[in-house]
Amino acid sequence: MKSLALKRVREIKPYQPGKPIEEVRRELGLRQVIKLASNETPFGPSPKVLKAIVDAAKKVNRYPDSGCFYLRQALSRRLRVPGNQLIFGNGSDEIIVLAIRAFVHPGDEVIIARPSFLIYDIAAKAAGAKVRSIPLQDFRYDLDGMAAAVNQRTKIIFIGNPDNPAGTYVSERPLLAFLKRIGKKILVFIDEAYFEYVLAKDYPNSIKLLKKFPNVLIARTFSKMYGLAGLRVGYGVAHADVIDILNRLREPFNVNSVAQAAALACLQDQAFYRRCAKLIESQRQVLYRDLEALDLRIVKTVTNFILVDVKQKSQNVVRRLLERGVIVRDMGFWGLDTFLRVTIGTEKENEKFIKVLREVL
Numbered sequence: 001m002k003s004l005a006l007k008r009v010r011e012i013k014p015y016q017p018g019k020p021i022e023e024v025r026r027e028l029g030l031r032q033v034i035k036l037a038s039n040e041t042p043f044g045p046s047p048k049v050l051k052a053i054v055d056a057a058k059k060v061n062r063y064p065d066s067g068c069f070y071l072r073q074a075l076s077r078r079l080r081v082p083g084n085q086l087i088f089g090n091g092s093d094e095i096i097v098l099a100i101r102a103f104v105h106p107g108d109e110v111i112i113a114r115p116s117f118l119i120y121d122i123a124a125k126a127a128g129a130k131v132r133s134i135p136l137q138d139f140r141y142d143l144d145g146m147a148a149a150v151n152q153r154t155k156i157i158f159i160g161n162p163d164n165p166a167g168t169y170v171s172e173r174p175l176l177a178f179l180k181r182i183g184k185k186i187l188v189f190i191d192e193a194y195f196e197y198v199l200a201k202d203y204p205n206s207i208k209l210l211k212k213f214p215n216v217l218i219a220r221t222f223s224k225m226y227g228l229a230g231l232r233v234g235y236g237v238a239h240a241d242v243i244d245i246l247n248r249l250r251e252p253f254n255v256n257s258v259a260q261a262a263a264l265a266c267l268q269d270q271a272f273y274r275r276c277a278k279l280i281e282s283q284r285q286v287l288y289r290d291l292e293a294l295d296l297r298i299v300k301t302v303t304n305f306i307l308v309d310v311k312q313k314s315q316n317v318v319r320r321l322l323e324r325g326v327i328v329r330d331m332g333f334w335g336l337d338t339f340l341r342v343t344i345g346t347e348k349e350n351e352k353f354i355k356v357l358r359e360v361l
């Protein structure tokens, strides 16, 4: 088969997921494997969420509620935005894909940072867009560089806030100045997958920005702090007109019923999840100390993962860690040949990671 569209598809570098624990166990014959590779929380669902999952599982013979009525109602109340300014997705990945499907056509341009979350690049290229990727400056967004890359064909600018893999964020003032400079014709997609972990005082309240900037689309997820990565549920918040367009393009049953029930229960069990986030926060400090004691360079993060410069080819270090039952992510694919990204785990997991890393180095 030969066609321009297929040629384009073949040029896309496939997404590289973190290796599943079971696969590593099977392939390497290891009994104990820990996964610190996909920015998941190490904590399972709270007892209340687990109960909601079990209850919902009993009714999976029925199609899910296409409009996510109860989840929409709860989130609308929590965020203080009307229900018609919300859209739910099969993970926030789907919100990214929907935005591109709606607003980007072959020949259009999309601006992203480099390195950044891979799906922006993959989904934009799949739509036939040209991707302009603007290098981070000292692991932070170069908003001037991004604004300078705008032209007539630019349709979406992606801002991962905080972004993956750097773990850094864009603060309120520069974000505001950037939005003013960009104008209202280009969609600015603010991806806040990790926002629940951010404690910084100057982190923008993006929901407030929606009143002034109808071209902003915010995406969030239940995959990270809320720990529902395996169920797939995320959401977008934007002007009702933007949501209406996305809504027309989504599949009718894109969020399954168990995921809807679990997400709703997460919102109702904040205390549990705040405690989990606090544990991650204190473990972040422990990992900083231990990694620095190994004389490694770290990028200070506001998330549940840390970018670490191991000062040698990280591919080898990551492989040796894997052979000893610790899965982390090699950053070579992102062009960071001496870096790995480690997700902050439980105290025990982090201790094992540091112990094994010390041996490997």
Ligand SMILES: Cc1ncc(COP(=O)(O)O)c(C=O)c1O
Binding pocket: 038, 039, 090, 091, 092, 093, 094, 117, 160, 162, 163, 164, 191, 193, 220, 221, 222, 223, 229, 232, 233, 234
């Ligand atoms: C920056 C960022 N955005 C979005 C996502 C997608 O998360 P999900 O589709 O599970 O909601 C991820 C997941 O790794 C991410 O790192």
